Structure formats: C-alpha cells, structure tokens
Amino acid sequence: MTDAPPDAEARRAAAPVICYPDDTLPPPDMALYQRAREDMWLVDSVTVPPREARCFRxxxxxxxxxxxxxxxxxxxxxxxxxxxxxxxxxxxxTRALHGSHVTTGDRLWSCFPYLRPMATLTADTLDWYGIDPHGGAVHDVIGTRCDPYTHRLLSGDAYHHCCHSNLTRALADETGLPLHEVEAHVHDVLNVFMCTGFTPDTQQYFMKASPVRPGDYLEFLSEIDLLGALSACPGGDCGSEHSSDAAACHPLIAEIYQPASGALEGWVSPMPNGYDRSHGAFV
Structure with missing residues (x-):
C-alpha cells in the first residue's frame, strides 16, 4: 500500500457535494397523479411466470x-x-438524480439523447421499509441484472433463466426480432422489490431477502407510450441465491390501468431533451 500523504485526514474530511441537486428538476404534479389514481380501471393484465419474463405495453x-x-x-x-x-x-x-433506490415521486429517466421522464412512481406499498441497519433499501437502480455471462464467469456453467436472458427472449417474442439483435437493447434494470445496498467495509453490492408480501405493488404513470419487459428473477426473494433453480420463485403481475377521462387534465407527455446535440463542434 502506498504511504498516505501528511494531509491524508484533511483530504478525507473534505465535505461531500451532491452531484446533481434536484431542486431545479421540473417536479411532477403528484396531486394531479393521485387524483387520476382515484377513478381508474384495469384494462390489461400480464402474468409473468417464475424464472421467465413477459412484455407489456x-x-x-x-x-x-x-x-x-x-x-x-x-x-x-x-x-x-x-x-x-x-x-x-x-x-x-435515474440513480444520479434520485439516489440508489426509488419510491413515490421519483421518475424513471430515458437515455441520451432523449433524457426525459419515461415514468413517474405514483405508489409504493414498501415505502415503509426505508433504510435498514445494514444500509439496505428496496427498488434499486444500482444493480445491473443477473446474466448468463457473469454466471459463466463465476461458476463455469451456462444458465439460461438469468434475467438478462429472460428479458431478451421476451423482447424477441414481442418484436419478432432475432435474439442476437434484441439482446443489445436489453439494459440495466429497475430491481423491483429487491432489497440491496453496499457493505460498509468493502463497498460490495449486497442483496438480502426482500420484504415484499403478496399484494404489495410498485406503481407508475407512463409519461410516454411505453413497451416494458418484466422478469421474475430466478433468485426469488434474493435472500440466498442470485440465479438458480433451487430458490423458491413466484409469479408477478403487470397490471395496466386507465384513468378516467379528464382525470389528467393539463398534463402533457414530456418532449425529448432540448439540447441541440452540437457538442461544441459548431460553437
């Protein structure tokens, strides 16, 4: 280990600065969204079998x-x-703007060059959990997704029901595109119901048994027309194993609701980010 400089403690004591203060973010009108929830009806429901994924719109x-x-x-x-x-x-x-875990009032943002809200979280029945004594919290945007490549790297085995593979199959089925083409569109996830954090000593990503119960839900309003894919992770509640056929796994359901006519009066779907994409080349 390299010797520490004489001012090492002073350097460590430097005050942290929030990278992206959110006080200038356009806030969602949560009162409007909550009113829209009061009189909505179910228009579609997609059941996701254990260790599989399904798409919804x-x-x-x-x-x-x-x-x-x-x-x-x-x-x-x-x-x-x-x-x-x-x-x-x-x-x-999304993590940079809202933190490592998301809940009601946070938004799910899209990639460059669009960078706009895709969805706004409107209800979370696990918001009571907060941050536990281990530093764990629910609904993370820090994990990637379990995948067959890392599984092969760490175990030497080929396992085909990792969430990455599940999402790839589901997207291929939905779009009719070949697996090798849609795989590039599968991306880092929102880990719904997953309880995660970082260990204080080694800063390793950890998971622990999810506190989710039958009937719990995470809900969001679609800010734009969405195609979604949801995988029921082969780790089950992720309290013991990340990807296996041994963990107890259960179905999930994606329900689609329609607010009453006029319930979102004044709301408009957000436009893509207004940056001109010149990147300084023509300044």
Whole structure:
C-alpha cells in the first residue's frame, strides 16, 4: 500500500457535494397523479411466470402496477419507448438524480439523447421499509441484472433463466426480432422489490431477502407510450441465491390501468431533451 500523504485526514474530511441537486428538476404534479389514481380501471393484465419474463405495453397517461402475488419475488424491469427501442430506461442517470433506490415521486429517466421522464412512481406499498441497519433499501437502480455471462464467469456453467436472458427472449417474442439483435437493447434494470445496498467495509453490492408480501405493488404513470419487459428473477426473494433453480420463485403481475377521462387534465407527455446535440463542434 502506498504511504498516505501528511494531509491524508484533511483530504478525507473534505465535505461531500451532491452531484446533481434536484431542486431545479421540473417536479411532477403528484396531486394531479393521485387524483387520476382515484377513478381508474384495469384494462390489461400480464402474468409473468417464475424464472421467465413477459412484455407489456402502456399508453402515455396510463398507470402500470407491478404486483406481488403468491410469495416474495423480485422483478427486473426494462422500459423502452413504444416507438423506438433506441430510447430506453437509463438507470445510471435515474440513480444520479434520485439516489440508489426509488419510491413515490421519483421518475424513471430515458437515455441520451432523449433524457426525459419515461415514468413517474405514483405508489409504493414498501415505502415503509426505508433504510435498514445494514444500509439496505428496496427498488434499486444500482444493480445491473443477473446474466448468463457473469454466471459463466463465476461458476463455469451456462444458465439460461438469468434475467438478462429472460428479458431478451421476451423482447424477441414481442418484436419478432432475432435474439442476437434484441439482446443489445436489453439494459440495466429497475430491481423491483429487491432489497440491496453496499457493505460498509468493502463497498460490495449486497442483496438480502426482500420484504415484499403478496399484494404489495410498485406503481407508475407512463409519461410516454411505453413497451416494458418484466422478469421474475430466478433468485426469488434474493435472500440466498442470485440465479438458480433451487430458490423458491413466484409469479408477478403487470397490471395496466386507465384513468378516467379528464382525470389528467393539463398534463402533457414530456418532449425529448432540448439540447441541440452540437457538442461544441459548431460553437
């Protein structure tokens, strides 16, 4: 180990600065969104079998509710614009703007060059959990997704029901595109119901048993027309194993709701980011 400089403690004591203060972010009108929730009806429901994934679609202004059904189960969520797979959920920027875990009032942002809200979280029945004594919290945007490549790297085995593979199969089925083409569009996820954090000593990403119960849900309003894919993770509640056929796994349901006519009066779907994409080349 390199010798520490004489002012090492002073350097460590430097005050942290929030990278992206959110006080200038356009706030969602949560009162409007809550009123829209009061009189909405179910228009579609997609059941996601254990260790599989399924796609769903939601029009701008509709509400999506991801529901735990039979037992504790984590879900890996991907989102795309329904009009182009090039616009997809950007977990890293969502994390930078809202923190490592998201809940009611936070937004799910899309990738460059679009960078606009794809969805706004409108209800979370696990908001009571907060941050536990281990530093764990629920609904993270820090994990990637379990995948067959890392599984092969660490175990030497080929496992085909990792969330990455589940999402790839589901997207191929939905779009009719070949697996090798759609795989590039599968991206880092929102880990719905997953309880995660970083260890204080080694700063390693950890998971622990999800506190989710049958009937719990995470809900969001679609800010744009969405194509979604949800995988019921092969780790089940992720309390013991990340990807296996041994963990107890359960279905998840994606429910699509339509608010009453006029319930979102004044609301408009956000436009793509206004940056001119010149990148200084023509200044």
């Amino acid at each position: 939601a029009a701008a202004g509709q509400v999506v509710r991801i529901v735990s059904t039979e037992g504790p189960q984590v879900g890996d969520l991907n989102l795309w614009s329904a009009s182009t797979l090039a616009e997809r959920f950007y977990s890293g920027k």
